[in-house]
Amino acid sequence: MNTRPPPRTAVEFDRVSIVFGDRPDLALPLMDQGRTRSDIQSATAQILGVHDCTLSVAEGEILVLMGLSGSGKSTLLRGVNGLNPVVRGEVRVRDGDHMTSITNADPATLRRLRLSNIAMVFQQFGLLPWRSVRENVGLGLELAGQSPAQRTVAVDAQLALVNLSQWADRKVGELSGGMQQRVGLARAFVTNAPILLMDEPFSALDPLIRAHLQDELLELQKSLHRTIIFVSHDLDEAFKLGNRIALMDGGRIVQCGTAREIIANPVSDYVADFVAHMNPMAVLTARDVMQPGDDAAPQSVDAETPVLQIMEMIRDGATTLAVTDGGARIGTLTPAHVMGRLVNPRG
Amino acid sequence: MSAITDQITAAKIPVGDAAETAVTWLQINAGWLFDTISDALNALIDGVTFSIESIGPIGMTILFTALTYALQRSVKRCLIVALGMLFIINQGYWDRTIETLSLILVSCIVCMGAGVPLGIATARRKWLYTVVEPVLDLMQTLPPFVYLIPAVIFFGLGQVPGLIATVIFALPASIRLTHLGISSTPMALTEAATAFGATPMQRLVKVELPSAFPQIMVGLNQTIMLSLSMVVIATLVGAGGLGQPVLNGLNRMQPDLGFESGFVIVALATILRVMLEVRKA
Numbered sequence: 001m002n003t004r005p006p007p008r009t010a011v012e013f014d015r016v017s018i019v020f021g022d023r024p025d026l027a028l029p030l031m032d033q034g035r036t037r038s039d040i041q042s043a044t045a046q047i048l049g050v051h052d053c054t055l056s057v058a059e060g061e062i063l064v065l066m067g068l069s070g071s072g073k074s075t076l077l078r079g080v081n082g083l084n085p086v087v088r089g090e091v092r093v094r095d096g097d098h099m100t101s102i103t104n105a106d107p108a109t110l111r112r113l114r115l116s117n118i119a120m121v122f123q124q125f126g127l128l129p130w131r132s133v134r135e136n137v138g139l140g141l142e143l144a145g146q147s148p149a150q151r152t153v154a155v156d157a158q159l160a161l162v163n164l165s166q167w168a169d170r171k172v173g174e175l176s177g178g179m180q181q182r183v184g185l186a187r188a189f190v191t192n193a194p195i196l197l198m199d200e201p202f203s204a205l206d207p208l209i210r211a212h213l214q215d216e217l218l219e220l221q222k223s224l225h226r227t228i229i230f231v232s233h234d235l236d237e238a239f240k241l242g243n244r245i246a247l248m249d250g251g252r253i254v255q256c257g258t259a260r261e262i263i264a265n266p267v268s269d270y271v272a273d274f275v276a277h278m279n280p281m282a283v284l285t286a287r288d289v290m291q292p293g294d295d296a297a298p299q300s301v302d303a304e305t306p307v308l309q310i311m312e313m314i315r316d317g318a319t320t321l322a323v324t325d326g327g328a329r330i331g332t333l334t335p336a337h338v339m340g341r342l343v344n345p346r347g
Numbered sequence: 348m349s350a351i352t353d354q355i356t357a358a359k360i361p362v363g364d365a366a367e368t369a370v371t372w373l374q375i376n377a378g379w380l381f382d383t384i385s386d387a388l389n390a391l392i393d394g395v396t397f398s399i400e401s402i403g404p405i406g407m408t409i410l411f412t413a414l415t416y417a418l419q420r421s422v423k424r425c426l427i428v429a430l431g432m433l434f435i436i437n438q439g440y441w442d443r444t445i446e447t448l449s450l451i452l453v454s455c456i457v458c459m460g461a462g463v464p465l466g467i468a469t470a471r472r473k474w475l476y477t478v479v480e481p482v483l484d485l486m487q488t489l490p491p492f493v494y495l496i497p498a499v500i501f502f503g504l505g506q507v508p509g510l511i512a513t514v515i516f517a518l519p520a521s522i523r524l525t526h527l528g529i530s531s532t533p534m535a536l537t538e539a540a541t542a543f544g545a546t547p548m549q550r551l552v553k554v555e556l557p558s559a560f561p562q563i564m565v566g567l568n569q570t571i572m573l574s575l576s577m578v579v580i581a582t583l584v585g586a587g588g589l590g591q592p593v594l595n596g597l598n599r600m601q602p603d604l605g606f607e608s609g610f611v612i613v614a615l616a617t618i619l620r621v622m623l624e625v626r627k628a
Binding site: 081083111112114115116118119120122124125126127128130139140142143144187191197 | 535536538539540541542543544545546549553554557558560
């Protein structure tokens with residue numbers, strides 16, 4: 001085992017609340033009482049964006065903000081680069097060897113962080129239609145004051161990375177949706193910003209192209225190691241891309257963890273419903289489906305054995321299996337219990 | 348009945364008196380300002396006139412045709428422009444056309460120079476648009492002859508009052524269309540620019556103005572057409588130009604004069620429209 005230092009924090013949401021409206025002070029006390037968005041809207045005419053979200057994203061991690069539309073996932077994301085102002089709490093991002101507050105940043109600091117630390121990819125691409133692909137990709141560098149000659153090397157390298165070199169001089173309108181979003185990705189990557197915000201970037205694309213771009217993103221991430229906060233309403237996408245997933249509902253984070261943690265231990269019926277259609281075989285292990293306690297079963301399996309393998313052992317006649325963790329017996333598996341956990345993880 | 352109307356007319360709202368007082372007050376107290384404006388506009392008109400004169404009729408024909416090709420990339424449009432120019436020269440109205448063209452060009456410079464910044468300012472501030480809009484309505488609906496009177500009082504006879512009347516009539520178009528273009532810039536584009544660190548000025552120059560460009564060009568086109576439609580009225584206050592033969596024709600009941608210069612005005616309008624029209628890509 002190599003001993004890497006634990007990754008540093010890249011983005012920190014510290015009890016972030018966002019309210020749309022001119023009197024957030026009216027809405028905050030009601031939000032603290034746990035009232036719903038529609039309650040608060042009819043009482044104060046303010047719209048709850050997100051309430052009291054605390055979350056910390058590590059460098060190099062892909063964190064997916066996940067939820068139905070209106071859950072506040074995009075709103076929270078847009079707090080990271082100040083597109084949505086935070087009314088209480090604070091968002092901090094890594095800025096060299098310290099963390100800098102976005103929420104309390106002066107305009108110059110905010111601009112510097114947007115130019116060099118935080119890039120963004122949009123659902124509707126947000127490309128300038130009168131510009132060529134190359135001019136669109138160079139936007140961030142251009143805004144930072146680089147001349148066309150200065151930015152051409154970086155832009156062309158980025159275009160090659162997303163396989164758009166031969167389209168560099170076309171207008172973006174001539175490209176398909178999938179290609180346009182590759183332009184969006186290149187535009188975000190080219191500034192070398194360590195933090196990447198992706199607001200449902202693949203939702204407007206058809207499923208095949210979407211899967212393809214997800215693979216491309218994972219492939220790029222292997223070499224680029226950016227910190228990515230990714231908003232999605234698609235559970236498959238979230239589980240495929242996310243190292244961790246934060247599930248949101250009504251402007252609040254209801255559960256945050258790895259796919260396995262969420263499937264094994266959904267904290268509420270909302271989360272359980274959400275993950276009900278996921279195939280748990282791929283993510284759960286013996287530890288997740290066992291009954292705690294020592295048992296003198298003849299056969300034993302390691303706690304990290306995938307559930308699929310355990311199902312095969314049961315099929316082949318095993319009736320009771322002991323679960324071991326580093327030699328110690330920590331639990332038991334019976335067919336009935338494994339089935340029960342798979343059918344209803346909350347049971 | 349008459350008792351009621353007597354009641355209503357008894358205390359007449361002094362619209363006319365107020366206007367006269369205002370005009371007199373301005374004439375006395377702001378004379379230096381009008382003189383300055385008058386001198387500046389005269390210099391501008393003279394400069395433009397001198398430039399067109401020195402390029403000459405054939406030079407202008409070549410210049411307009413080349414400009415049309417540069418802007419439109421269409422041989423057909425170049426042909427229309429060239430033929431139109433030759434028609435104007437053929438009819439013997441070149442000197443009058445110079446005067447009218449100068450007036451239109453200066454009107455465009457003033458209208459776009461004031462209209463685009465005002466359009467941007469009103470797109471930024473909703474309250475400002477609420478204040479400006481009724482003024483624009485007034486400028487477009489008040490009959491031009493009405494403001495021609497104070498224009499002559501302030502600026503005397505000549506091209507300047509004609510220009511002022513033309514600008515009052517044409518300016519609302521460029522303000523409105525710039526306002527429309529800037530405020531209909533897709534939010535997705537301005538947000539993307541902001542997210543990548545654009546300053547408000549960068550956002551304006553790199554996103555909003557290019558996005559509004561087609562509307563602004565429509566505004567320019569409208570300004571030209573509205574200015575052309577003021578040609579005859581401007582002649583009434585001594586602005587000269589292609590309106591003069593029309594007026595003379597009217598005074599002497601000479602249809603030939605009227606139609607000749609009328610068609611020359613139409614030819615000029617066609618040339619400018621064909622040259623500057625913005626077409627969807």
